Amino acid sequence: MNENACIIYDFLSNTPQLPEHADFILAAGAHDLRVADHAANLFLQGYAPLLVVSGGLGKVTAKLFQKPEGELFAERCIALGVPENAIVIENRSTNTGENFTFSRELLLNRKLKTGIIACKPYMAKRAWATGTKQWPEISWYASGIPLSFEEYPTETISREDTIQLMVGDLQRMWIYERKGFQVHVDVPDHVIRAWESLVEEGYNRYVIAE
DSSP states (O other): OOOOHHHHHHHHHHHOOOOOSSSSEEOOOOOOOHHHHHHHHHHHHOSSOEOOOOOOOOGGGGOOOOSOOOHHHHHHHHHHOOOGEEEEEOOOSHHHHHHHEEEEEEHTOOOOEEEEEOGGGGGGHHHHHHHHHHHSSSEEEEESSOOOOOOOOOOSHHHHHHHHHHHHHHHHHHHHHHTSSOOOOOOOOHHHHHHEEEEEEEOOOOOOOO
């Protein structure tokens, strides 16, 4: 087990408990289709009456998918029992910020106050920080796929790639705050030290040069 990776994964996935009910769920597009499964489960459990599936083709999925993430997510959610008329598809976004800004454009005429973000586990905290900045009228909650770091990798989503991606996600917590893309989130010193150790080990594929 990579202790430093576990530290970062646990920090990024730790978010407040969900409300009993929200106005809508926003499934943040990703290469991991289990996000769609998680969003569908939240919908079917009655957390919200509306499901937005958001995603075009991003830095990873442009090489993997033939369709935009939002369209693939919609197909998967419908197959799991979510009514088609309860789904809104956003299929242009290429990053987390655009998940919110483009979805917001589609929902301008709806009176929405609370939203739940369904996402990869290690994206939960950054997704919340981004949504809170980009769509501040909504009280946001985040819900990552309920898997530990050891449980998360699959045959197609390797542990190596997962660490690479979440190292990049953690760095964006402070870089994107400075750029005005998301609100501030305190990152404890031990988490920063874990990040520095992983970068030194070569987990720097998605690290941004500062």
